[in-house]
Amino acid sequence: MSEFRLQKTTFGWQGLIEAYRPYLPVSAATPVVTLLEGNTPLIPVPYISQLIGRGVRVFVKYDGLNPTGSFKDRGMTMAISKAKEVGAKAVICASTGNTSAAAAAYARRAGMRAFVLIPDGYVAMGKLAQALVYGAEVIAIEGNFDQALKIVRELSDNYPITLVNSVNPYRLEGQKTAAFEIVDVLGNAPDWLCIPVGNAGNISAYWMGFCQYRQQEKCDRLPKMMGFQAAGAAPLISGQPISHPETIATAIRIGNPANWEKALAAKEASQGEFNAVTDAEILEAYRILASHEGVFCEPASAASVAGLLKVRDRVPSHATVVCVLTGNGLKDPDCAIKNSNNAVKSGVAPDLSAVAKVMGFE
Amino acid sequence: MSEFRLQKTTFGWQGLIEAYRPYLPVSAATPVVTLLEGNTPLIPVPYISQLIGRGVRVFVKYDGLNPTGSFKDRGMTMAISKAKEVGAKAVICASTGNTSAAAAAYARRAGMRAFVLIPDGYVAMGKLAQALVYGAEVIAIEGNFDQALKIVRELSDNYPITLVNSVNPYRLEGQKTAAFEIVDVLGNAPDWLCIPVGNAGNISAYWMGFCQYRQQEKCDRLPKMMGFQAAGAAPLISGQPISHPETIATAIRIGNPANWEKALAAKEASQGEFNAVTDAEILEAYRILASHEGVFCEPASAASVAGLLKVRDRVPSHATVVCVLTGNGLKDPDCAIKNSNNAVKSGVAPDLSAVAKVMGFE
Numbered sequence: 001m002s003e004f005r006l007q008k009t010t011f012g013w014q015g016l017i018e019a020y021r022p023y024l025p026v027s028a029a030t031p032v033v034t035l036l037e038g039n040t041p042l043i044p045v046p047y048i049s050q051l052i053g054r055g056v057r058v059f060v061k062y063d064g065l066n067p068t069g070s071f072k073d074r075g076m077t078m079a080i081s082k083a084k085e086v087g088a089k090a091v092i093c094a095s096t097g098n099t100s101a102a103a104a105a106y107a108r109r110a111g112m113r114a115f116v117l118i119p120d121g122y123v124a125m126g127k128l129a130q131a132l133v134y135g136a137e138v139i140a141i142e143g144n145f146d147q148a149l150k151i152v153r154e155l156s157d158n159y160p161i162t163l164v165n166s167v168n169p170y171r172l173e174g175q176k177t178a179a180f181e182i183v184d185v186l187g188n189a190p191d192w193l194c195i196p197v198g199n200a201g202n203i204s205a206y207w208m209g210f211c212q213y214r215q216q217e218k219c220d221r222l223p224k225m226m227g228f229q230a231a232g233a234a235p236l237i238s239g240q241p242i243s244h245p246e247t248i249a250t251a252i253r254i255g256n257p258a259n260w261e262k263a264l265a266a267k268e269a270s271q272g273e274f275n276a277v278t279d280a281e282i283l284e285a286y287r288i289l290a291s292h293e294g295v296f297c298e299p300a301s302a303a304s305v306a307g308l309l310k311v312r313d314r315v316p317s318h319a320t321v322v323c324v325l326t327g328n329g330l331k332d333p334d335c336a337i338k339n340s341n342n343a344v345k346s347g348v349a350p351d352l353s354a355v356a357k358v359m360g361f362e
Numbered sequence: 363m364s365e366f367r368l369q370k371t372t373f374g375w376q377g378l379i380e381a382y383r384p385y386l387p388v389s390a391a392t393p394v395v396t397l398l399e400g401n402t403p404l405i406p407v408p409y410i411s412q413l414i415g416r417g418v419r420v421f422v423k424y425d426g427l428n429p430t431g432s433f434k435d436r437g438m439t440m441a442i443s444k445a446k447e448v449g450a451k452a453v454i455c456a457s458t459g460n461t462s463a464a465a466a467a468y469a470r471r472a473g474m475r476a477f478v479l480i481p482d483g484y485v486a487m488g489k490l491a492q493a494l495v496y497g498a499e500v501i502a503i504e505g506n507f508d509q510a511l512k513i514v515r516e517l518s519d520n521y522p523i524t525l526v527n528s529v530n531p532y533r534l535e536g537q538k539t540a541a542f543e544i545v546d547v548l549g550n551a552p553d554w555l556c557i558p559v560g561n562a563g564n565i566s567a568y569w570m571g572f573c574q575y576r577q578q579e580k581c582d583r584l585p586k587m588m589g590f591q592a593a594g595a596a597p598l599i600s601g602q603p604i605s606h607p608e609t610i611a612t613a614i615r616i617g618n619p620a621n622w623e624k625a626l627a628a629k630e631a632s633q634g635e636f637n638a639v640t641d642a643e644i645l646e647a648y649r650i651l652a653s654h655e656g657v658f659c660e661p662a663s664a665a666s667v668a669g670l671l672k673v674r675d676r677v678p679s680h681a682t683v684v685c686v687l688t689g690n691g692l693k694d695p696d697c698a699i700k701n702s703n704n705a706v707k708s709g710v711a712p713d714l715s716a717v718a719k720v721m722g723f724e
Contacts, residue, residue, distance in 0.1 A: 012546075012547050013401075013403065035403070035405060035656050035657065036403035036404075036405055039375075039401075041375065041397070041398035041429070042398075043397060043398055043429075062429070065427050065428075065429065066427075067403070067405075067424070067427065067656065067657070068656075068658070069690075069692055090721070104656075105652075105656035105657075105658070106656060108653050108654060108655075108656055109654070109655055109656035113721075115721060117717065120708050120709065125699065125706075126695070126699070128706070129695055129698045129699045129702065130658065130691075130692070130695075130698065132698070132699075132702040132704045133649075133652045133653070133658060133691065133698040133701070133702045134652050134653060134656060134658065135652065135653030135654070135704065136704065137704060137707070137721070138704065138706040138707065139706075139707045139708075139710055139717060139720055139721070140706055140707065140708035140709070140710065141710045141711070141712040141717065142709060142710065142711060142712055143712030147712045148712075151712065151713070151714055151717050154714045155714065155717065155718060155721075155723075158714070158718070159718060159723045161721075161723070184374075185374045287495075290467075290495045290496050290497065291470050291495070291496060291497030292470060292471070292497070293470075293471055294397050294429065294430075294466075294467035294468060294470055294471035294496060295397065295429070295467075296430070296467070296492065296495060296496065328431075328690075328692060329492075329495065330431055330492070330690060330692035330693060331692060333488070333491055333492075333695060336491045336492065336494070336495040337487065337488070337491045337494075339495070340491065340494040340495045342494045342497065342498065342499060342500065344487075344490070344500040344501075344502055345499070345500065345501045345502065346482050346501075346502035347482065347502070347504060348501055348502065348503045348504065349503070349504060350503040350504055350505030350509040350510075350513065351513070352513055352516045352517065352520070355479065355501060355503065355513050355517065356517060356520070356521060358501055359452070359475075359477060359499070359501070359517075359523075361452075361517075361521045361523070
């Protein structure tokens with residue numbers, strides 16, 4: 001794709017691998033598969049800042065504006081580029097949400113096949129729609145999720161198929177670039193980073209990114225890592241795996257996080273905290289973000305803001321806080337319909353004064 | 363919001379008003395209401411380029427990655443900032459799609475009320491979900507769409523309410539910045555700009571942007587403006603308004619475009635063309651974009667690529683072509699579910715060789 005190289009200007013963002021090449025395990029031999037992911041906006045949220053007061057400045061890192069609508073694109077540009085480098089003809093994952101959508105988009109763009117393995121009857125088609133439109137081939141086995149995971153591992157051991165589940169080490173490498181972007185915009189690391197925690201990969205990736213930038217003297221401090229889990233899926237708070245996790249925040253509905261140890265290390269090294277937020281608190285933050293700040297995120301994303309509001313009294317005065325919003329609200333339209341507080345006022349007479357009255361202007 | 367000002371670095375995109383302030387009708391007195399819209403990726407599409415061949419380079423301007431998922435954010439940051447400047451307490455529109463979502467997000471962020479006026483029983487709730495979650499107040503009148511338009515005009519004449527329908531002149535001013543961004547990335551204007559045409563505002567705005575940049579010597583040429591309408595809603599091709607426009611591409615299902623004359627002038631001045639594409643052609647382009655390029659857009663957006671493919675033989679060899687993708691595919695999940703060619707293969711035995719066989723690896 002060298003013929004497509006763009007100008008290297010302020011405006012010519014070429015994706016996160018080109019932007020952060022010295023910090024990533026790529027070489028000149030790596031074929032870069034990119035949708036120009038990354039470079040997502042760090043949006044000030046003045047209403048939420050005022051709820052906290054005391055000069056605290058809050059921003060949201062709106063990673064829902066990545067090409068497939070979630071932070072998974074950051075890891076997938078790395079995972080797929082590295083898969084292509086070693087000649088993979090296909091990729092596979094056992095996920096049904098944001099990971100499968102990102103895997104399908106990047107794999108198909110690279111000219112590979114994209115497989116998604118799921119247990120029969122386990123998954124609603126709506127959740128898979130995005131992966132399917134990107135060209136994923138979905139296979140449903142007569143078995144459970146554990147069997148699906150076992151088979152995808154065996155496939156990647158025996159065929160030219162790359163596993164892009166969370167075990168793929170390149171994914172966290174790509175995800176860490178979100179920390180770089182925050183420092184590049186703020187000029188330093190924030191005081192606090194608030195982040196939803198499900199599989200615990202993203203909190204680990206952010207910590208890796210901040211530490212790496214600190215070593216390179218791109219920032220002179222490290223943030224306190226504040227991880228928030230949904231109360232019904234909070235193994236890192238209870239200290240043991242949950243066999244039947246339940247929460248409206250499906251993207252963090254995980255009972256036994258793959259990156260448990262890494263996340264714990266990040267929390268401890270940063271003198272951070274893990275806390276749980278209820279579904280009601282998550283939905284309240286979700287509504288505040290949309291209807292006061294104009295930012296529409298997935299329910300799971302709102303856990304970071306719900307958590308911040310929950311522990312607001314402990315935020316140091318004048319602190320700079322970044323809340324990570326991992327996915328786009330458009331991913332889950334049903335949640336929006338069910339949880340909007342607004343009703344339609346119907347049956348209004350079609351004249352100026354009747355409408356003005358309904359609006360409260362007379 | 364001055365306390366939120368970010369570093370003016372390569373990374374610190376502050377929204378399109380700050381980026382293009384000298385080109386926009388704003389002053390130091392204008393309170394900038396922004397979600398950091400704009401700066402959307404210009405993505406190379408190598409598969410589509412190869413379909414055309416002869417060294418033609420095709421890019422898509424993926425404006426679906428704006429904060430509310432469509433190009434409407436570009437106009438709305440201007441319209442709402444200007445409304446706030448004159449002390450408006452509310453905004454109103456008679457739209458039900460992308461405009462109402464953008465209006466609600468920006469108005470609520472500015473602390474204003476956002477009203478959407480619709481005819482009773484006319485609109486499916488799904489289409490309004492995004493506006494509602496952003497906090498829009500929807501009023502359904504016992505009347506038709508023309509009556510709704512008349513009332514919103516009267517309201518804005520008699521109350522501190524700003525009309526943000528397409529008649530608002532600031533919207534095209536904001537939208538023209540997409541042309542600036544394309545030139546800033548490519549280093550010049552493209553040879554062709556392919557764009558979906560419904561109300562014909564966006565094609566007019568792009569042309570205004572290219573002409574303004576040409577005057578400022580930011581580029582040394584102007585693109586041929588290639589406008590594409592859906593065959594069932596193609597008044598600019600037939601030369602007369604359509605009373606019952608029909609197409610799957612709802613965002614361009616418009617029978618009597620508000621900006622008819624401006625669009626015609628842009629076509630003629632640029633020696634461009636208007637052409638119609640069928641729904642089948644639109645859906646084919648929609649599928650190609652998603653499953654070969656990894657770019658998921660609204661059906662209406664795909665009209666630009668469908669049109670390019672339709673007239674591919676007339677593209678000059680080695681030309682640079684930009685196709686505008688106006689909205690995010692996640693806006694219309696039903697279309698994705700209905701028009702994905704992939705089926706789920708179910709009932710597969712849970713063992714390595716059975717799955718490998720289904721995948722075609724044995």
